[in-house]
Amino acid sequence: MSGKLGVHALLFTDRWDAANASTACQAAAEIGYELIEVLMFDPAALDIPLTRRVTREAGLELRLGMALGSDTDISSSDASVARRGEATVARALEIASELHAPAVSGITYAAFSNYGAPATKDARARVTESLSRLDRRAGELGVRLGLEPVNRYESYLVNTLDEAASLIRASGGANLFIHMDTFHMNIEEGDIAATIQRNAALLGYAHVADSNRGALGGGHFDISSYFRALESVGYAGDYTVEAFSSRVLGEALVGGVRLWREAWQDSLVAARSAYDVLRVTRETARASRKVW
Numbered sequence: 001m002s003g004k005l006g007v008h009a010l011l012f013t014d015r016w017d018a019a020n021a022s023t024a025c026q027a028a029a030e031i032g033y034e035l036i037e038v039l040m041f042d043p044a045a046l047d048i049p050l051t052r053r054v055t056r057e058a059g060l061e062l063r064l065g066m067a068l069g070s071d072t073d074i075s076s077s078d079a080s081v082a083r084r085g086e087a088t089v090a091r092a093l094e095i096a097s098e099l100h101a102p103a104v105s106g107i108t109y110a111a112f113s114n115y116g117a118p119a120t121k122d123a124r125a126r127v128t129e130s131l132s133r134l135d136r137r138a139g140e141l142g143v144r145l146g147l148e149p150v151n152r153y154e155s156y157l158v159n160t161l162d163e164a165a166s167l168i169r170a171s172g173g174a175n176l177f178i179h180m181d182t183f184h185m186n187i188e189e190g191d192i193a194a195t196i197q198r199n200a201a202l203l204g205y206a207h208v209a210d211s212n213r214g215a216l217g218g219g220h221f222d223i224s225s226y227f228r229a230l231e232s233v234g235y236a237g238d239y240t241v242e243a244f245s246s247r248v249l250g251e252a253l254v255g256g257v258r259l260w261r262e263a264w265q266d267s268l269v270a271a272r273s274a275y276d277v278l279r280v281t282r283e284t285a286r287a288s289r290k291v292w
Contacts, residue, residue: 005278006035006063006240008207012267014249021050025058027268031275035061037240039106041069043092052099062099063205063240065106065148066092073111074130075123075157086130089145090137097141105146105179105205107155108134109167112256115156127157128170135173146179146205151187154257159188161195165202177204181242186211186221193229200233207242208278214263216241216274223277227285239282241274 009016012024016038028036036055040046043066055062066089068074074085092104109127110119131145138145147164158164161178168176178199189195196203208226210219217223245263246254253259264270 003236004034004061004238005032005275005282006037006061006238007031007033007271007274008037008039008065008240008242010039010249010253011241011243011271011274012248014253016047016051018050018054021047021054022057025054025060027271029058029060031268031272032279033060033271033275035063035238035240037063037065037242039065039067040092040095040104041067041112043088043095046095048095048098055099062101063238064092064096064099064101064104066104067107067112068110070111070113073113075110075119075127077122077126082126082130086134089130089134093134093138093141093143093145096143101143103144103146103177103205105144105177106148107150108145109147110155110157112150112155114153119157124157124167124170128167131167131171131173131176135171135175138175144175144177144204145173146177148179148181148207149184149188150181151184154184159184161185161189161199161203165199168202176202178202179205179207181207181209182221182223182226183207183209183211183213183242192226193232196229196233196235200235203230203233203235204237206230206235206237206239208239209242212261212263213242213244213257213259214261215245215270216243217277218263223281224284227281228288231285231289239278241271241278243270243274245270 072085
């Protein structure tokens with residue numbers, strides 16, 4: 001990872017087709033972003049040649065996110081569902097290798113779903129074994145696999161950085177890392193600076209989102225303290241802004257993340273503002289570290 005500033009494609013559009021993908025990439029590059037993240041719910045649906053072309057034309061690096069579904073849940077007690085989930089993550093890793101993306105990360109350990117009960121020991125064991133195999137496959141392909149802790153209403157098993165670290169260690173993963181997301185951390189973590197300190201060695205990627213998941217800087221999350229905490233442990237990974245508006249997203253995603261509000265009307269304005277927040281906050285945190 002390289003410490004670059006990026007933007008999630010969903011800030012611009014949830015339709016990754018020729019027109020929208022090119023427009024999003026060109027806009028991101030013109031603003032100053034160095035990378036763009038594309039989300040895969042179904043890796044088979046990603047247009048690989050298109051993705052390669054539009055990112056190269058814009059001069060952007062690519063990051064790949066993913067979220068398993070109920071029919072691809074590797075924690076499932078249904079063996080066929082669990083196998084399909086593992087195959088889905090494996091294919092995503094292959095796509096990352098094909099597109100020269102360094103990693104795939106997201107909800108890679110269970111489904112993007114509101115579970116009605118906590119994970120069982122058997123579910124954890126299944127996921128541990130699956131991640132061990134996927135870790136080996138990632139190593140063969142020369143890429144990495146990230147686990148993103150998300151809040152309890154969007155998945156189970158991994159809601160905190162500590163839980164992600166525990167699962168990584170249990171699986172013996174040499175190519176696994178923690179993918180942080182400040183929206184979820186704001187809900188689930190008790191002491192964000194402390195959990196960053198505890199898990200510093202495994203931190204590999206960061207979604208920077210505000211407490212309301214809308215325009216960056218429009219909520220109450222203390223982004224400055226977060227950046228300072230990461231600087232204090234020498235974090236060298238990328239920062240990608242993730243912000244949503246129902247003005248941009250379709251019904252499926254709006255319902256999936258309960259995004260009832262229209263956070264903004266103009267994606268370009270939101271993306272420029274978010275870039276300024278990321279850039280200034282990172283520079284200030286770095287300057288503060290030199291003073292320490």
